[in-house]
Amino acid sequence: MPVTFEEVSHEFHPGRPLFRPISCSFAAGTITGVVGPSGCGKSTLLAIAAGMIRPSVGTVTRSGDRCVWVFQNPHGVARRSALDHVSLPLVAAGRRRRDADLDAERLLTDFGLADRADVPFSALSGGEAQRLMLARAVAAAPELLLVDEPTAQLDRPMAAHVNTVIARLATAGAAVVIATHDADTRRACDEVIRLEGPR
Numbered sequence: 001m002p003v004t005f006e007e008v009s010h011e012f013h014p015g016r017p018l019f020r021p022i023s024c025s026f027a028a029g030t031i032t033g034v035v036g037p038s039g040c041g042k043s044t045l046l047a048i049a050a051g052m053i054r055p056s057v058g059t060v061t062r063s064g065d066r067c068v069w070v071f072q073n074p075h076g077v078a079r080r081s082a083l084d085h086v087s088l089p090l091v092a093a094g095r096r097r098r099d100a101d102l103d104a105e106r107l108l109t110d111f112g113l114a115d116r117a118d119v120p121f122s123a124l125s126g127g128e129a130q131r132l133m134l135a136r137a138v139a140a141a142p143e144l145l146l147v148d149e150p151t152a153q154l155d156r157p158m159a160a161h162v163n164t165v166i167a168r169l170a171t172a173g174a175a176v177v178i179a180t181h182d183a184d185t186r187r188a189c190d191e192v193i194r195l196e197g198p199r
């Protein structure tokens with residue numbers, strides 16, 4: 001069980017909690033959706049799950065150490081190629097560069113980016129850059145994958161494809177948590193946490 005929340009909430013300003021305390025588990029092999037209106041605290045909940053924010057209320061229990069967070073706004077190295085971005089976590093994990101590149105090419109194909117392998121990050125579209133970040137996240141083989149709005153910049157067919165690839169990652173054993181406004185993504189989740197305001 002990578003992460004468990006017990007009665008967790010958070011307040012950036014004293015006396016103004018973002019959401020009612022929640023208790024849940026992000027289990028290996030499952031996809032959990034986090035939904036609610038803009039500003040209700042979805043990204044904050046991901047940051048708590050990642051261990052980047054200590055909640056002001058409740059207890060978080062975490063096991064395992066491979067956590068990857070795919071941000072809503074993709075960040076990459078401007079001059080590095082798409083292939084480099086996906087190869088790097090594989091090389092960092094000990095793969096030979098040639099093998100890493102082969103795996104990275106396969107992942108780029110999975111995410112519809114086969115023809116963008118040699119393109120520098122700065123020349124990718126927003127949707128391509130976001131898919132690249134997902135491909136890189138998969139390359140890192142995370143136990144806990146946190147994804148903020150994975151389909152926000154994608155058309156429906158590509159969004160459906162990305163949801164399928166994320167589902168495959170969960171099937172391979174990752175605990176996946178997705179903050180989303182997208183109804184199709186929500187339907188692909190095993191559990192849905194709806195964040196509600198404090199009152």
Ligand SMILES: Nc1ncnc2c1ncn2[C@@H]1O[C@H](COP(=O)(O)OP(=O)(O)OP(=O)(O)O)[C@@H](O)[C@H]1O
Nearest residue numbers: 012013018036037038039040041042043044045179
């Ligand atoms: N570091 C911070 N300090 C103070 N307030 C913050 C901080 N981070 C977020 N907030 C505020 O907390 C609230 C929740 O933000 P959060 O980004 O978690 O919401 P969200 O549900 O992910 O929003 P969206 O759907 O628009 O991405 C917002 O009002 C935001 O302005």
